[in-house]
Amino acid sequence: MKSNKQKRILAVASAGGHWVQLLRLRPAFEAFNVEYISTLDYDESELNGKLHIVTDANISEKMKAIIMFFQVFWVLIKARPNFIITTGALPGLATILLGKLFFIKTIWVDSIANSEQLSLSGKAAKYFATVRLTQWPGLSHTDGPAYWGNVL
Amino acid sequence: MQLPFDRLVMRVDEWAKNNSVNDIFAQIGDTSHVPENINYAPYLTPSEAEEMFQKSEVIVSHAGMGSVLNALKYKKPIIAMPRLASKGEHRNEHQLATAKWISDIDGITIAWDEDELLELLDSVDNLKSGSAISNYASPELIQNLRRFLLE
Numbered sequence: 001m002k003s004n005k006q007k008r009i010l011a012v013a014s015a016g017g018h019w020v021q022l023l024r025l026r027p028a029f030e031a032f033n034v035e036y037i038s039t040l041d042y043d044e045s046e047l048n049g050k051l052h053i054v055t056d057a058n059i060s061e062k063m064k065a066i067i068m069f070f071q072v073f074w075v076l077i078k079a080r081p082n083f084i085i086t087t088g089a090l091p092g093l094a095t096i097l098l099g100k101l102f103f104i105k106t107i108w109v110d111s112i113a114n115s116e117q118l119s120l121s122g123k124a125a126k127y128f129a130t131v132r133l134t135q136w137p138g139l140s141h142t143d144g145p146a147y148w149g150n151v152l
Numbered sequence: 153m154q155l156p157f158d159r160l161v162m163r164v165d166e167w168a169k170n171n172s173v174n175d176i177f178a179q180i181g182d183t184s185h186v187p188e189n190i191n192y193a194p195y196l197t198p199s200e201a202e203e204m205f206q207k208s209e210v211i212v213s214h215a216g217m218g219s220v221l222n223a224l225k226y227k228k229p230i231i232a233m234p235r236l237a238s239k240g241e242h243r244n245e246h247q248l249a250t251a252k253w254i255s256d257i258d259g260i261t262i263a264w265d266e267d268e269l270l271e272l273l274d275s276v277d278n279l280k281s282g283s284a285i286s287n288y289a290s291p292e293l294i295q296n297l298r299r300f301l302l303e
Contacts, residue, residue: 009301015198016154017217024221024289028297042198058243083301107300113217116249131300149293152285 008033010081010099011049012072012092014056015040018111021087024151025109035079037072037091052079054091059120069094076102087111087151093121096128108132112150114139156183157214157241160233163266164212165189167273177204210276212269215247215262220254225287229279231272233263258282 009032013022019038026034034049036042039056054071057064072094084099085107086092096106108129110122115136122145125132132145140147161183168176168189176190179201196204205211205222213219215234223230234251235241255262259282263269272279288294 007301015218017219017221020218020221021289024287025294025297027288028294028301032301040198085297107297111217113246113250115253116246119246120244148296149290151289151293 006033007031007083008035008079008081009083009085010035010037010076010079010095012037012084012086012095014038014089014091015042017113018088018092021109021111021151022085025085025087029085032083035075035081037075037095039091050079056091058090065090065094069098073098076104083107085109088119089121093124093128096125100128105130108145109151110134110139110145112136112152118145154181154214154216155235155241155243156181157235158183158185159239159241159266160212160214160269161185161187161192163269164273167270171273177208179204210279212273214241215251215254217250220250220260221285224257224259224282224285227259227281227284229259229261229281231261231263231269231276231279233265233269 009029011022011034013019015038036047036049036051037054039054041053042051044051052075055064055068057068068091076098081104083105084095086095087109088111096108099106106129108125110118112135118134133148134140134145135150137147161178161180162185165187178190178192179196180192181194205226208228211223211228211230213232215232220232234247237243237245251262254260261272263272
C-alpha cells in the first residue's frame with residue numbers, strides 16, 4: 001500500500017457540538033497530515049495539526065458569511081488538502097463547496113443532533129459532497145445520505 | 153452563534169435565589185436576562201469551558217450535542233432543556249428530537265419545560281452520572297471513513 005503520509009486532510013467544524021463530533025473522528029485521520037478550521041480558538045496542542053479560525057456565520061448573517069467564505073478560500077489555497085471532511089455547519093458547507101471547485105474529495109457528516117431530518121446545510125451538501133453521511137440509519141437513502149456509523 | 157435562551161437562564165437564576173445556592177456558573181450567550189444570583193459570562197473560551205465542565209458537579213444546559221457529549225465525557229450528570237424554535241430559541245426544532253433520543257442515555261435527564269427544570273433542580277442531589285463514553289466515534293464509522301480515505 002502506498003504511504004499516505006504526504007496526503008492532507010482539512011477537517012472543518014463550527015465551534016461547539018459540531019467540533020466535539022469532528023474530534024471524535026480523529027482516529028480515521030491517523031495516516032494523514034491534518035489541518036483544521038473552526039470558529040473558536042481551540043487548544044492546538046491537542047490537535048496534532050494546525051488550526052485555522054474563521055468567522056462564525058449562519059444563513060441569516062450575509063456579511064459574516066461572505067467574509068467567512070473568503071477566509072475559507074484562503075485556507076484552502078494554503079493547505080491544499082486532498083480531502084475535506086466536515087461535521088458542519090455553514091463554514092463546513094462553504095469549505096466543501098469551494099473544495100468541489102478544486103476537485104477535492106469531500107465528506108459531509110451530518111450532526112447526530114439531526115435525528116429526524118437532515119440539517120439545512122446537510123441538504124445543500126448534496127450538491128457539493130463526494131460522500132454525504134447521516135448518523136441515523138432511518139435517514140439514509142439510496143439517493144440520499146449514506147449511514148456509515150455514528151460518533152458515539 | 154446561538155440565539156438567546158432566557159427561559160433556562162432565568163429559571164436557574166430564580167432557583168439559585170430561592171434556594172440560596174451560590175456556586176453556580178453560567179455561560180449565557182446573548183441572553184438578555186441579566187442574572188443576579190449566579191456567576192456568569194456571555195461566552196467562555198474553549199479551554200475555560202473545558203475547565204468549568206471538569207470542575208462542575210452537575211451540568212444544566214440546552215439539548216445541544218456539545219454540552220451533552222462533554223457531560224458524558226467527564227461523567228457529569230446533566231439536565232438538558234431543549235431550545236424551542238417556536239419560542240425563538242433556535243432556527244428549527246431539532247433539539248426536541250435530540251432530547252427524545254438522548255433521554256435514554258444514562259446520566260442525562262430532560263427538562264421538557266421550565267416546571268420540570270425547577271423540579272429537577274430541587275432534587276439535583278439525586279442525579280447520577282452515566283459511565284464515561286469512549287473518546288472516539290463508533291469503530292464502524294472510523295473504519296468506513298478510513299476505507300474511503302485510503303482507497
